[in-house]
Amino acid sequence: MSTALDDYRLLGRSGLRVSPMSLGTMTFGDDWGWGAAEADARRQFDLYVERGGNFIDTANTYTDGSAETLLGRFARGRRDRLVIATKYTLNPFPGDPNGGGNHRKNLRQSVEASLKRLGTDYIDLLYLHIWDGTTPVEEVMRGFDDLVRAGKVLYAGVSDIPAWQAARMQTLADLRGWAPLVALQIEYSLAQRTVERELVPMAQALGLGVLAWSPLAMGVLTGKYARADLDAAAAAQDAPDGRGTRSAAAYAHDILNARSVAIGEVVKEVAQALGRSPAQVALAWLLQRPGGGAIPIVGARTPAQLEDNLGAFEVRFDAAQLRRLDEASAIELGFPHDFMASPVPRALVAGGTRLRPRA
Numbered sequence: 519m520s521t522a523l524d525d526y527r528l529l530g531r532s533g534l535r536v537s538p539m540s541l542g543t544m545t546f547g548d549d550w551g552w553g554a555a556e557a558d559a560r561r562q563f564d565l566y567v568e569r570g571g572n573f574i575d576t577a578n579t580y581t582d583g584s585a586e587t588l589l590g591r592f593a594r595g596r597r598d599r600l601v602i603a604t605k606y607t608l609n610p611f612p613g614d615p616n617g618g619g620n621h622r623k624n625l626r627q628s629v630e631a632s633l634k635r636l637g638t639d640y641i642d643l644l645y646l647h648i649w650d651g652t653t654p655v656e657e658v659m660r661g662f663d664d665l666v667r668a669g670k671v672l673y674a675g676v677s678d679i680p681a682w683q684a685a686r687m688q689t690l691a692d693l694r695g696w697a698p699l700v701a702l703q704i705e706y707s708l709a710q711r712t713v714e715r716e717l718v719p720m721a722q723a724l725g726l727g728v729l730a731w732s733p734l735a736m737g738v739l740t741g742k743y744a745r746a747d748l749d750a751a752a753a754a755q756d757a758p759d760g761r762g763t764r765s766a767a768a769y770a771h772d773i774l775n776a777r778s779v780a781i782g783e784v785v786k787e788v789a790q791a792l793g794r795s796p797a798q799v800a801l802a803w804l805l806q807r808p809g810g811g812a813i814p815i816v817g818a819r820t821p822a823q824l825e826d827n828l829g830a831f832e833v834r835f836d837a838a839q840l841r842r843l844d845e846a847s848a849i850e851l852g853f854p855h856d857f858m859a860s861p862v863p864r865a866l867v868a869g870g871t872r873l874r875p876r877a
Contacts, residue, residue: 520805521831524570527810529601530700531725532673534642536573536601538805539828540729541566542817543576547584554819556588561821563592567600569828575703575729575815576636577605577647578628583635590637597638603701604632605677607647620646620653622661629670644671645703649679655687663696675701675726681716688724699726706730706812708739708785708800708847709778715851722809730804733814736768738778739800741786743768745779784846788839795826802833803843 520527520538529536545552546559554562566574574593576585586604593600606628609618616623633639644665646658665671674697676684684702691698702721704713707730721728734740768774782796789796805811818824835843850856857863 520811522570523566523828523831525831526572527813528727529643529673530721530727531698532700534601534673534700536727536813537571538811538813539571539801539830540573540575540603540813540815541571541824542731542815543574543585543589544580545817545819546576546588547581549581549584552819553581558820559588560592562818562824563589565821565824567596572599573601573603573813575603577608577645578632578635579608579610583610586632586635590635594637601642602636602638603643603645603675604636604641605645605647606632607650618650620650620658622657625658625661625665629665633670640669641671643673643675643701645675645677645701646679647677649676649683655683655690659687659691659694659696663691666697673697673700675699675703677703677731678705681720684717684726685720685724688726699724701729702726703729703731703815705732705773706804707733707735708803708843709735709773709781711847711849714849715855718809718812728812730812730814732773733804733812733816734797734800735778735782736771736773738768738774738782739785739796741782741789741796743774743779743782745776748774748776748779781847784842788835788843791839792833792835794829794833797823797826798830798833799843801827801830802835803840805830806835806840 523537523539525538526535527538528534541562543559545554547553548555574589576589578586580586589602593602606625607618607620611617618624629641629644632641644662662671662674666674676687676699684699688699690696702717704717706713706718706728710732718728737743785796785799789799792799801814801816804814816824816827818827
């Protein structure tokens, strides 16, 4: 279990050493109405790096490009000590049919634009941001490989994608000797555990490190929302994507809902018993997941929030507290997982054989 930002871990099947908690930059810049102004964003960056953090996450469209621009400015003079991850897919050019998507044209133009905003000549980790459902996996993986061979990208990853498509990509890369995927970024938290059905096991089996976006469920797991906030958040949506307020964005993405608020209440109770903040408890749960844990991407608005998040490394659960969190957030695995785990199929498969599972 990681105990500090400088207790580094290897990213997936690669030899790349990264911090066990990544600094998210979707809050860098106030272009969307709820982020951090440049001075506060700079203080967060400095705090994270001074504590030994080296893994920073951004994307081509975060705060309309301001996040990458600010990050590039902050990284000046220490770029090579950092592992900078960014993403392509989303379209910053409404009306341009090829301004977004997973295809090779958008891949190349997005990378070139990100390099300029970041003020660098290479990207450490480039993610496909979201699966578009149209681009062949061969096109994506060959495009990644070309960029790796050109030295513009060092490692490839995927985000927000069906497990079977990511598995196809990894298998294809292995068969053809192309650059493999080393990271999977997914929504993962106490409020969102459906990824444990297929995505997390796939990543563990195929050598992809798991990064968790929205590990605090856009603030729901910090204890800041109650059931009464659901109606207010619904009314506050003044844009189709919910950018007007943070709560409206959480509601629009169905992260702020009755179930997540109920889980947040349990998190608050466990936090009170431990003398910790709810955010620290929610992040510690992710850090301590079986199989080495997930890497949370924390996106604070203020340096004080980031300071609090870093306290997650100090949280220790007893068995009862961990069980309470697991039970409050439990999901059904569904078919075929629940069927395969039921007594009759297991007995028929085993035929009376006692078998010790792999360590």
